[in-house]
Amino acid sequence: MKKPTVAASDALPAWDGDVAAARALQARLAARVRLEDDYPPLRWIAGVDVGFEADGTVTRAAAVLLDARTLAPQDEALARLPTRMPYIPGLLSFRELPAVLEALAGLPRTPDLVFVDGQGVAHPRGLGIAAHLGVVTGLPTVGVAKSILVGTHDEIGPRRGDRAALRYHGRTIGTVLRSKDGVRPLIVSPGHRVALDTAPGLVLACCTRYRLPEPTRLADRLASRRDRQDRLPGL
DNA sequence: GCGACAG
DNA sequence: ATCTTGTCGC
Numbered sequence: 001m002k003k004p005t006v007a008a009s010d011a012l013p014a015w016d017g018d019v020a021a022a023r024a025l026q027a028r029l030a031a032r033v034r035l036e037d038d039y040p041p042l043r044w045i046a047g048v049d050v051g052f053e054a055d056g057t058v059t060r061a062a063a064v065l066l067d068a069r070t071l072a073p074q075d076e077a078l079a080r081l082p083t084r085m086p087y088i089p090g091l092l093s094f095r096e097l098p099a100v101l102e103a104l105a106g107l108p109r110t111p112d113l114v115f116v117d118g119q120g121v122a123h124p125r126g127l128g129i130a131a132h133l134g135v136v137t138g139l140p141t142v143g144v145a146k147s148i149l150v151g152t153h154d155e156i157g158p159r160r161g162d163r164a165a166l167r168y169h170g171r172t173i174g175t176v177l178r179s180k181d182g183v184r185p186l187i188v189s190p191g192h193r194v195a196l197d198t199a200p201g202l203v204l205a206c207c208t209r210y211r212l213p214e215p216t217r218l219a220d221r222l223a224s225r226r227d228r229q230d231r232l233p234g235l
Numbered sequence: 236g237c238g239a240c241a242g
Numbered sequence: 243a244t245c246t247t248g249t250c251g252c
């Protein structure tokens with residue numbers, strides 16, 4: 001990748017069961033997150049997501065590379081690793097990042113921006129999986145979650161594009177964004193090298209006819225093992 | 236002390 | 243996240 005802010009081994013140590021140590025590490029890595037726009041002209045956008053197999057004993061990550069202009073999928077990569085730790089709210093990245101990094105490495109080229117299924121800085125210590133991935137790889141990232149981990153917000157309108165600031169301890173940490181008319185809003189927050197105000201527009205630009213933006217939606221399909229059969233052949 | 240809690 | 247068909251609503 002480009003500018004790893006820290007060595008991957010230090011930023012993503014093997015899970016040893018020490019929750020307090022993991023939280024302390026998150027607090028330190030959060031200081032490395034850059035919330036100013038600093039991404040190249042968007043030519044290639046990647047989407048990553050994780051699924052599980054065999055009763056959760058196998059972690060399966062998918063990475064999809066799309067043409068930023070047409071949103072057409074260009075390449076895809078899968079990675080399967082034995083699951084090392086349980087799901088612990090707030091520590092999701094330690095459980096899923098190893099597989100995600102391997103899937104990303106499987107792509108034929110480095111993306112200009114990565115969409116991650118989960119929070120960016122909208123996290124108790126400012127280091128959701130999208131922010132963690134950004135710090136580890138040095139790549140610009142944006143977190144797109146389907147529900148809130150922390151924070152509150154005002155009610156938002158029912159149409160595509162309607163939004164409200166997500167606040168936590170008096171600070172804005174993300175945006176609650178309606179990606180399509182009448183659907184449940186997405187929780188958008190920067191991961192790394194993207195500004196709080198910029199993230200929503202990037203996500204909306206990738207939302208076509210579904211609630212989830214194309215990068216994440218396609219990665220989700222691959223990771224969730226329901227990639228066998230698809231939609232109606234006629235449409 | 237009692238809930239809440241991305242995926 | 244995952245186990246799972248049809249059904250209700252825009």
